[in-house]
Amino acid sequence: xxxxxxxxxxxxxxxxxxxxxxxxxxxxxxxxxxxxxxxxxxxxxxxxxxxxxxxxxxxxxxxxxxxxxxxxxxxxxxxxxxxxxxxxxxxxxxxxxxxxxxxxxxxxxxxxxxxxxxxxxxxxxxxxxxxxxxxxxxxxxxxxxxxxxxxxxxxxxxxxxxxxxxxxxxxxxxxxxxxxxxxxxxxxxxxxxxxxxxxxxxxxxxxxxxxxxxxxxxxxxxxxxxxxxxxxxxxxxxxxxxxxxxxxxxxxxxxxxxx
Amino acid sequence: xxxxxxxxxxxxxxxxxxxxxxxxxxxxxxxxxxxxxxxxxxxxxxxxxxxxxxxxxxxxxxxxxxxxxxxxxxxxxxxxxxxxxxxxxxxxxxxxxxxxxxxxxxxxxxxxxxxxxxxxxxxxxxxxxxxxxxxxxxxxxxxxxxxxxxxxxxxxxxxxxxxxxxxxxxxxxxxxxxxxxxxxxxxxxxxxxxxxxxxxxxxxxxxxxxxxxxxxxxxxxxxxxxxxxxxxxxxxxxxxxxxxxxxxxxxxxxxxxxxxxxxxxxxxxxxxxxxxxxxxxxxxxxxxxxxxxxxxxxxxxxxxxxxxxxxxxxxxxxxxxxxxxxxxxxxxxxxxxxxxxxxxxxxxxxxxxxxxxxxxxxxxxxxxxxxxxxxxxxxxxxxxxxxxxxxxxxxxxxxxxxxxxxxxxxxxxxxxxxxxxxxxxxxxxxxxxxxxxxxxxxxxxxxxxxxxxxxxxxxxxxxxxxxxxxxxxxxxxxxxxxxxxxxxxxxxxxxxxxxxxxxxxxxxxxxxxxxxxxxxxxxxxxxxxxxxxxxxxxxxxxxxxxxxxxxxxxxxxxxxxxxxxxxxxxxxxxxxxxxxxxxxxxxxxxxxxxxxxxxxxxxxxxxxxxxxxxxxxxxxxxxxxxxxxxxx
Numbered sequence: 001x002x003x004x005x006x007x008x009x010x011x012x013x014x015x016x017x018x019x020x021x022x023x024x025x026x027x028x029x030x031x032x033x034x035x036x037x038x039x040x041x042x043x044x045x046x047x048x049x050x051x052x053x054x055x056x057x058x059x060x061x062x063x064x065x066x067x068x069x070x071x072x073x074x075x076x077x078x079x080x081x082x083x084x085x086x087x088x089x090x091x092x093x094x095x096x097x098x099x100x101x102x103x104x105x106x107x108x109x110x111x112x113x114x115x116x117x118x119x120x121x122x123x124x125x126x127x128x129x130x131x132x133x134x135x136x137x138x139x140x141x142x143x144x145x146x147x148x149x150x151x152x153x154x155x156x157x158x159x160x161x162x163x164x165x166x167x168x169x170x171x172x173x174x175x176x177x178x179x180x181x182x183x184x185x186x187x188x189x190x191x192x193x194x195x196x197x198x199x200x201x202x203x204x205x206x207x208x209x210x211x212x213x214x215x216x217x218x219x220x221x222x223x224x225x226x227x228x229x230x231x232x233x234x235x236x237x238x239x240x241x242x243x244x245x246x247x248x249x250x251x252x253x254x255x256x257x258x259x
Numbered sequence: 260x261x262x263x264x265x266x267x268x269x270x271x272x273x274x275x276x277x278x279x280x281x282x283x284x285x286x287x288x289x290x291x292x293x294x295x296x297x298x299x300x301x302x303x304x305x306x307x308x309x310x311x312x313x314x315x316x317x318x319x320x321x322x323x324x325x326x327x328x329x330x331x332x333x334x335x336x337x338x339x340x341x342x343x344x345x346x347x348x349x350x351x352x353x354x355x356x357x358x359x360x361x362x363x364x365x366x367x368x369x370x371x372x373x374x375x376x377x378x379x380x381x382x383x384x385x386x387x388x389x390x391x392x393x394x395x396x397x398x399x400x401x402x403x404x405x406x407x408x409x410x411x412x413x414x415x416x417x418x419x420x421x422x423x424x425x426x427x428x429x430x431x432x433x434x435x436x437x438x439x440x441x442x443x444x445x446x447x448x449x450x451x452x453x454x455x456x457x458x459x460x461x462x463x464x465x466x467x468x469x470x471x472x473x474x475x476x477x478x479x480x481x482x483x484x485x486x487x488x489x490x491x492x493x494x495x496x497x498x499x500x501x502x503x504x505x506x507x508x509x510x511x512x513x514x515x516x517x518x519x520x521x522x523x524x525x526x527x528x529x530x531x532x533x534x535x536x537x538x539x540x541x542x543x544x545x546x547x548x549x550x551x552x553x554x555x556x557x558x559x560x561x562x563x564x565x566x567x568x569x570x571x572x573x574x575x576x577x578x579x580x581x582x583x584x585x586x587x588x589x590x591x592x593x594x595x596x597x598x599x600x601x602x603x604x605x606x607x608x609x610x611x612x613x614x615x616x617x618x619x620x621x622x623x624x625x626x627x628x629x630x631x632x633x634x635x636x637x638x639x640x641x642x643x644x645x646x647x648x649x650x651x652x653x654x655x656x657x658x659x660x661x662x663x664x665x666x667x668x669x670x671x672x673x674x675x676x677x678x679x680x681x682x683x684x685x686x687x688x689x690x691x692x693x694x695x696x697x698x699x700x701x702x703x704x705x706x707x708x709x710x711x712x713x714x715x716x717x718x719x720x721x722x723x724x725x726x727x728x729x730x731x732x733x734x735x736x737x738x739x740x741x742x743x744x745x746x747x748x749x750x751x752x753x754x755x756x757x758x759x760x761x762x763x764x765x766x767x768x769x770x771x772x773x774x775x776x777x778x779x780x781x782x783x784x785x786x787x788x789x790x791x792x793x794x795x796x797x798x799x800x801x802x803x804x805x806x807x808x809x810x811x812x813x814x815x816x817x818x819x820x821x822x823x824x825x826x827x828x829x830x831x832x833x834x835x836x837x838x839x840x841x842x843x844x845x846x847x848x849x850x851x852x853x854x855x856x857x858x859x860x861x862x863x864x865x866x867x868x869x870x871x872x873x874x875x876x877x878x879x880x881x882x883x884x885x886x887x888x889x890x891x
Contacts, residue, residue, distance in 0.1 A: 040633060040634065042313065043313040043317075043630070044632040044633055044634045045630060045631070045632065045633055046633060047633050047637070124634070126633075126634065126637035127637060128637055129637070155625070156625035156626055157625065174363065206629070208626070210626070232636075233636065234633055234636050234637075250633060250637075251633070252630075252631040252632060252633040252635075252636055253631065254628070254629035254630070254631065255613075255629040255630070255631050256629075
């Protein structure tokens with residue numbers, strides 16, 4: 001039996017919105033620690049890992065491990081019926097055929113309830129090793145979104161170059177090239193605009209911008225974004241959620257020219 | 260292993276996946292394996308650049324070259340897939356004339372340095388000025404690959420739909436002719452294949468005799484139509500009437516399929532879908548595999564694969580032997596199908612790498628270039644399955660889960676294996692280890708949320724009510740719908756009511772009034788008699804009114820019902836000679852009868868093309884819809 005209640009539907013709505021273009025069907029793995037999701041996109045280039053920890057819910061109850069196979073397009077349709085400030089409750093039986101969603105309005109006594117049919121999804125699970133990244137950049141998510149949308153106009157791919165001087169995003173395309181340089185700085189007035197860089201060694205990797213732009217749909221979830229890079233390891237783009245819950249995107253870098 | 264080149268007009272690159280045997284796997288790799296081909300030339304891929312997907316470009320072990328239309332979207336289009344385990348072209352071009360540019364370049368193929376171009380481009384004066392060269396190559400009709408052995412031209416020649424395109428078609432055919440002859444003049448061997456949209460001779464089409472009779476043509480005239488004349492002049496053994504055209508004095512190509520089956524009738528590669536002509540093999544041969552004399556002896560087989568469904572065309576192939584005679588010596592074919600040095604005596608000397616990709620390869624399009632799978636960068640772990648209780652209906656949980664241990668990629672070596680292993684272990688063991696906490700947590704949660712069940716009960720109650728409300732609404736709706744569908748039934752009760760009315764009046768109003776008072780009296784108590792009396796009067800008055808109205812409006816309810824049923828009822832379709840329902844079609848051919856609908860036998864066209872008597876194919880039944888009164 002799963003019963004998980006979120007004070008505001010907004011966050012869940014945004015999470016699903018951010019990943020629905022990357023992944024069509026996926027399992028929500030529910031256990032007593034929370035609700036987790038891991039899925040690759042069709043071309044196996046990107047991976048989404050979401051964890052909504054039990055403490056993000058009030059209350060949270062999950063007696064057994066339950067895998068909820070959900071079509072995200074369908075879930076989006078149902079979630080469209082929820083107001084952002086509605087109380088959202090997810091419920092499912094132990095071997096469920098449906099996921100039950102209840103939206104309770106705070107303003108009045110309106111309660112809407114939906115049953116979403118579940119699917120059997122055969123999904124590959126990848127073990128994501130804990131990695132010490134060579135470079136970690138923490139910056140404003142809005143700024144990161146702007147960089148990706150600006151550069152996709154120039155090229156299909158972006159090279160992210162982190163050195164002790166700062167982080168450089170550069171793109172070469174048919175019509176020309178462009179780059180954005182950010183230096184490490186601390187914005188005292190507006191801390192969300194700070195750029196923090198932790199670096200053990202300089203890294204330069206190339207990524208498909210299409211995916212990065214896609215990841216940035218999650219920028220509504222968090223004002224800050226953490227970008228972690230290491231050679232020969234997928235890029236990690238992490239958006240913090242309420243509490244210590246997170247939404248992480250991994251992206252395989254493009255194979256280098258030297259190979 | 261023989262080496263096979265297959266050409267297939269697929270009529271939409273994904274179209275075959277709707278048919279057996281392609282339907283099961285729906286991957287291009289398995290399709291090519293079924294075709295047993297090493298090079299697959301597809302025409303009419305009908306796809307836009309933006310719709311190219313991973314599964315059609317990143318086919319494991321295969322490289323692909325596309326030519327897609329520049330303006331008309333989702334039309335035409337040629338693709339050549341090559342299996343890089345056995346072949347790897349040394350040059351690749353798009354277009355027949357060489358006016359297009361390689362990707363990310365503004366230098367035309369024909370302007371490239373001599374060692375980078377395939378050559379044989381039409382020289383000034385060789386083509387008429389009727390159609391611009393850039394226009395000829397703007398429709399995605401040609402991909403040319405060069406191997407050390409020969410130049411492979413995959414082409415989709417324009418069809419003869421109507422006269423507006425006749426000029427374009429002729430210009431395109433001329434361009435093919437010029438390019439092939441120029442390449443041969445350079446000393447290169449050519450393998451030309453694809454959908455030429457030309458019937459070579461009367462042996463290559465069904466119903467040729469009837470067609471000639473209808474059009475009032477002689478065989479000579481038939482074979483002298485420009486397209487046919489081109490093909491017969493360029494192939495060895497072609498029938499050319501009169502003087503050969505200048506520049507086309509010599510035949511150049513062998514019609515391989517015909518060479519291996521010189522007298523076979525009914526060897527057709529395309530059948531009209533609209534006429535359902537394939538079952539009766541009423542088709543034409545318009546897809547060809549042609550080659551020059553220097554490599555003709557290399558081919559050991561060529562045939563059509565009329566049994567393979569998936570398009571209105573069938574695949575056509577030509578197969579080469581393992582060893583071929585080249586410059587007077589016996590050479591292993593693979594040595595000639597790959598860049599120099601990759602194979603020696605049929606043994607691979609050097610692995611194929613992404614560096615061997617040519618600039619025109621679709622794999623180098625930015626969106627597919629340098630792609631790496633994230634799967635290779637993480638370990639695979641068993642999926643977190645729900646509690647392995649037997650009552651779970653999921654079939655997958657019942658199956659023994661086998662997981663191949665995957666060796667860690669070398670780049671993760673700084674991370675000791677043990678940590679990842681322990682991580683996966685801990686990941687696996689979380690359900691078990693958290694048992695105790697799980698046991699306690701539900702209590703906690705249930706105690707802290709004592710309200711919760713009640714609330715949910717209320718919710719479910721409401722839901723039930725809602726459910727009922729919707730149910731009743733639905734039922735009322737469906738009731739209305741039912742009323743709608745039984746419009747015919749609407750007349751029945753009315754007619755019956757009218758009859759009873761008639762009976763009532765015949766028997767006199769007294770009986771009716773008494774029954775009515777009997778019904779009313781219990782409710783209305785003491786004053787019933789008075790009220791009843793007035794009631795009777797008014798009701799009988801109403802009765803007579805409706806009666807008279809009904810008599811005025813519906814003179815004959817049965818006739819009305821019948822007239823309705825002729826409008827609403829399903830039309831009775833005439834039967835053909837097979838005793839089966841005919842199909843209804845509309846005349847599309849311009850003329851006096853255009854737009855008229857008619858009935859004809861629904862069976863596929865027979866091998867003779869026309870209407871056949873006493874066979875399993877289409878019979879002679881033909882009835883104009885306007886002549887059909889709906890009664891057999």
